[in-house]
Structures are given as structure tokens and as C-alpha cells.
Amino acid sequence: MAKQELSEYEQQRQANIAERDALLKKLALDAASAGIAPKPAKNSTGPGRPAKKKAPVKKVKEEILPRRTSSRIAGIEADSEKAKRKADEEYEAVQEQARIKRQRVSGDLSLGDIVVKGNGWDKNNNAFADIVNRGARPYERTFGESEVKETSNKELRALREQMSGLELYDGFEPNRIKITPERIYTLAFHPEPTKPLVFAGDKLGNLGIFDASQNSGAADAVKKEGDGDVEDDEDLPDPEITTLHIHTRTITSCEFSPLNPSHIYTSSYDSSIRLLDLATSVATEVYGPQDREAEDLLSGLQIDPKTPQVLYFSRLDGNIGRHDTREKPSSATLWPLSEKKIGGFSIHPQYPHYLATASLDRTMCLWDLRKLKWWEGDGRRPALLGSHTSRLSVSHAAFNSVGQVATSSYDDTIKIYNFEEMSGWKEGDALEESAMEPTHVVKHNNQTGRWVTILRPQWQANPSDGVQRFVIGNMNRFVDVYAGSGEQLAQLGGDGITAVPAVAQFHPTNDWIAAGTASGKLCLWK
Numbered sequence: 048m049a050k051q052e053l054s055e056y057e058q059q060r061q062a063n064i065a066e067r068d069a070l071l072k073k074l075a076l077d078a079a080s081a082g083i084a085p086k087p088a089k090n091s092t093g094p095g096r097p098a099k100k101k102a103p104v105k106k107v108k109e110e111i112l113p114r115r116t117s118s119r120i121a122g123i124e125a126d127s128e129k130a131k132r133k134a135d136e137e138y139e140a141v142q143e144q145a146r147i148k149r150q151r152v153s154g155d156l157s158l159g160d161i162v163v164k165g166n167g168w169d170k171n172n173n174a175f176a177d178i179v180n181r182g183a184r185p186y187e188r189t190f191g192e193s194e195v196k197e198t199s200n201k202e203l204r205a206l207r208e209q210m211s212g213l214e215l216y217d218g219f220e221p222n223r224i225k226i227t228p229e230r231i232y233t234l235a236f237h238p239e240p241t242k243p244l245v246f247a248g249d250k251l252g253n254l255g256i257f258d259a260s261q262n263s264g265a266a267d268a269v270k271k272e273g274d275g276d277v278e279d280d281e282d283l284p285d286p287e288i289t290t291l292h293i294h295t296r297t298i299t300s301c302e303f304s305p306l307n308p309s310h311i312y313t314s315s316y317d318s319s320i321r322l323l324d325l326a327t328s329v330a331t332e333v334y335g336p337q338d339r340e341a342e343d344l345l346s347g348l349q350i351d352p353k354t355p356q357v358l359y360f361s362r363l364d365g366n367i368g369r370h371d372t373r374e375k376p377s378s379a380t381l382w383p384l385s386e387k388k389i390g391g392f393s394i395h396p397q398y399p400h401y402l403a404t405a406s407l408d409r410t411m412c413l414w415d416l417r418k419l420k421w422w423e424g425d426g427r428r429p430a431l432l433g434s435h436t437s438r439l440s441v442s443h444a445a446f447n448s449v450g451q452v453a454t455s456s457y458d459d460t461i462k463i464y465n466f467e468e469m470s471g472w473k474e475g476d477a478l479e480e481s482a483m484e485p486t487h488v489v490k491h492n493n494q495t496g497r498w499v500t501i502l503r504p505q506w507q508a509n510p511s512d513g514v515q516r517f518v519i520g521n522m523n524r525f526v527d528v529y530a531g532s533g534e535q536l537a538q539l540g541g542d543g544i545t546a547v548p549a550v551a552q553f554h555p556t557n558d559w560i561a562a563g564t565a566s567g568k569l570c571l572w573k
């Protein structure tokens with residue numbers, strides 16, 4: 048086959064390549080003669096051979112030797128039997144110490160005793176305290192007879208014995224008193240002092256009414272147990288409970304009118320306030336937005352003790368409202384007091400122009416309704432006297448008749464603030480920061496989770512002995528009673544309580560306590 052003749056272009060390209068290769072070869076030779084050429088990389092393993100792994104360095108276990116001491120100073124002659132015996136004893140002592148360090152330790156270890164680094168360990172104050180203590184421990188008491196017996200103060204001991212002596216209502220077992228169909232959100236005692244009448248509002252807008260003067264005969268049946276004539280629970284009559292569906296959504300508050308004990312006001316997430324007249328059996332809407340589709344969820348309600356026709360309410364959007372029942376139902380004055388949800392509020396029973404709010408923004412704030420100030424973007428609102436910030440959100444703030452405020456918050460504390468000198472405060476004057484600090488802080492598990500109603504402290508309105516006290520639910524299925532001094536007075540429980548009695552309430556004057564659960568069951572102590 049004849050060799051194909053290259054084109055002129057291809058010939059020129061081949062010539063250029065040859066010229067370039069010759070130039071590079073010459074440059075390499077010149078660099079090598081000048082001693083500046085790079086040295087070729089050495090490959091000890093050769094091509095294709097895997098690199099040899101370095102042999103691991105074998106650790107030589109060092110023998111623990113005794114600490115050297117001066118025999119001359121100790122008065123021991125060198126190379127004597129006494130010196131040899133001393134050296135042997137020291138060697139054995141060091142070996143024994145090393146053996147003890149390596150030996151496994153059995154039994155319990157207290158973290159406070161085994162801290163290696165840091166400032167020690169406090170089981171009540173560390174980074175994990177709020178996580179470890181978060182879970183409920185059903186039926187595990189944190190206050191009982193031993194604490195009462197160990198009380199040295201005579202007055203405090205007498206009060207503790209009095210409150211701890213309250214007994215669970217035995218007319219019916221708690222799991223049989225289903226006062227509402229759904230989860231209880233609010234409770235109220237009728238002010239009648241001769242018999243306990245309990246009202247409960249639930250998640251679906253039902254209002255349950257229970258008369259605790261009735262009796263199923265269960266107590267008498269227990270007494271006859273020795274005679275073998277005990278009736279089964281199925282044979283005992285059910286409690287008589289009246290249930291009224293007066294709202295379309297959750298009832299958040301129940302308040303009795305100081306003018307008429309047959310009038311009860313209720314607030315709801317359906318954005319309305321109703322007046323239930325027990326005498327006429329009519330529930331009238333006294334407040335509600337003009338727009339029936341409005342979502343102005345009401346979280347709380349209070350009646351002005353000086354002017355009972357005036358109602359105060361809180362909304363989940365951070366507003367506090369005031370409504371006069373003598374005006375049209377849609378009229379109300381609104382004050383935006385928080386950018387976040389207001390979970391609870393309270394007005395002072397003696398000086399109703401003072402108002403305390405608890406908010407999701409972690410603050411408890413004190414307001415003076417006598418003086419309105421302009422706030423940028425919000426218009427006029429009451430003067431802020433002071434605020435205190437907690438580590439987590441504050442669920443409720445409750446005034447008592449002497450000017451104390453009790454709050455519950457998700458930092459697992461109950462805080463008590465003292466504002467007993469309110470009568471001498473000037474209109475709208477801001478308080479010093481120190482005046483807003485709580486006087487008492489009580490550790491309390493407030494982690495209710497999703498299915499238990501938020502724990503809120505509730506004061507007794509008019510205690511017969513004048514000692515201020517409040518109740519709050521306990522996640523271990525009890526109800527706790529505290530004095531205004533922060534001292535715990537009682538932890539009430541009993542058989543048949545199968546859920547957390549989260550919503551607790553005092554009777555205004557008598558030492559009766561009611562508590563409701565997420566299943567709509569009622570517990571009562573008296």
C-alpha cells in the first residue's frame with residue numbers, strides 16, 4: 048500500500064512538535080548541569096506494592112516504685128535489715144494504693160462526692176434539674192405527716208394540722224363524680240356556706256353543677272363490711288349532676304356576682320361572656336364581638352368588686368378588656384398590654400384599679416388603671432408600675448385581699464410578691480426594680496404537658512381565720528395548700544383519685560377545696 052503523502056499543513060505541524068521537544072530536552076540538560084533540576088521521588092515499596100504499616104509501639108508497663116525517702120535523716124543505717132524492711136513496707140503500701148484505685152466500687156455513689164471538675168454538684172440547682180424533675184410521680188408525696196410533726200412553730204403547726212385534717216368527700220368516690228363530659232378548665236364554689244355547691248366548666252363549653260350534700264350511701268356500706276352486707280358499686284345510686292351547654296367552646300372562667308348569688312358569669316374561647324341566672328334558668332350573652340365569626344378568645348374573667356356591673360377580661364392576643372354590662376354587648380375598652388398571650392390576670396379585691404397580668408413573654412406585670420398613658424403604636428393604655436421576668440412563661444397571677452400576688456410559671460416555681468403598701472401608692476408612679484422581686488419562691492412541678500390543664504394558684508377570698516392561703520394542683524395527683532408566707536400547709540389526696548386534679552379552687556370562706564381532672568372528674572375535701 049502506497050504511503051499517503053502528508054499535506055503541507057501536517058508537515059508544518061510535525062516540524063513544530065519536533066522543534067518543541069528538542070527545546071525542552073535542551074532545557075532539562077542545562078538545568079541538570081546547573082544542579083537545579085528536581086530530584087525524582089523515591090518509592091521504597093516499588094510500584095504496585097502496598098505501603099508497610101508501622102509496627103505498633105509496645106507499651107511497657109512501668110513498675111510502680113515506692114517513693115524514696117532519706118534513711119540518713121530517719122536515722123537508719125545503710126544496707127541494714129531495718130532499711131531493707133522499711134523499703135519493702137513502702138513498696139507494699141504503694142502497690143496497695145494502686146490496687147485500691149483500680150478496684151471496682153460497688154454500691155451507690157453521690158454525685159456531690161465524686162465531682163472531679165467544676166464547682167460541685169447541687170441536686171436542686173443544676174443544668175438538668177428542670178428536666179429530671181419534669182415528670183410526674185403518681186402518689187409520691189412531697190409533704191405529709193412527718194413534716195407536720197417536725198414543725199416547731201406552734202401557730203404554723205396548728206394551721207398545718209387543720210388543713211391536713213381535711214378529708215376526701217365520702218359521699219361518692221371521685222371517679223364516680225363526672226361533673227363535666229370533657230376536661231375541666233375552671234371551677235367555682237357557690238358562696239353558700241351551709242353546703243358545697245360546685246360549678247365546673249369544660250373544654251367543649253359545658254357547665255356542670257354538683258351538690259355535695261347528697262350521699263350515695265357508700266360510707267354506710269363500708270361500715271357494714273364486717274357484716275358481709277356490702278353493696279357493689281354498680282348497685283349504688285349515681286350522683287345527681289346537672290350539665291348545661293352554655294358555650295360552643297372552652298369555658299375559661301366562672302365568677303359569681305357579689306350583687307346576686309344566683310348570677311354566675313362565664314367566659315369562653317367562643318369570644319363571649321354569659322350571665323347564667325339560676326333563678327330564671329336563662330343564660331344571657333352580656334358581651335360578645337359584633338362579628339359572630341370573630342376569634343377573640345377570652346382566657347379569663349374578673350368582676351369589679353366595687354362596681355359589680357363592670358367586667359374585666361383577658362384575651363389570648365395580649366389584650367385586657369373592660370365591659371360595662373349596662374351598655375350594649377359589643378362595647379368594650381381594650382388595652383394591648385402584651386405582645387404575646389395573657390394566660391391569667393387578677394385585680395386587687397380592695398383596690399380594683401390595680402391589675403396584675405401573667406404572660407407568655409415570661410413577665411408578671413403590675414398596672415394602674417387610674418392613669419392612662421400614650422404608647423407608641425398602641426394608643427392609650429394603663430400605666431405600667433413594674434414587671435418581673437421569670438426564666439420561662441408565667442401561667443397565672445392572682446391577687447389576694449392583702450395585696451400579695453401568687454404566680455405559677457413553667458420554670459417550675461411558685462412566686463409570691465408582696466404589695467401590701469398599695470394603699471399609699473401615688474397614681475401611676477413606677478416602682479423600683481427591687482420592689483418587683485418576689486419575697487418567696489417555692490419549687491413546684493408545673494410541667495402539665497398537653498393533656499393536663501395548666502396549674503394556677505387560687506387564693507381563698509375571705510379566710511375565716513384571716514390567714515392568707517392558696518391551693519394549686521400537684522402533678523403527683525394531689526392538691527397542695529400554701530400560706531402567704533410560702534410555707535406548705537397540706538398535701539391533700541385520697542383513694543380513687545386516678546388523674547391529676549389540676550384545677551383547684553377554695554371556697555370563699557369555708558375550708559372546702561375542690562379540684563377537677565382532665566377526665567371531667569371532681570375531687571372534694573372538707
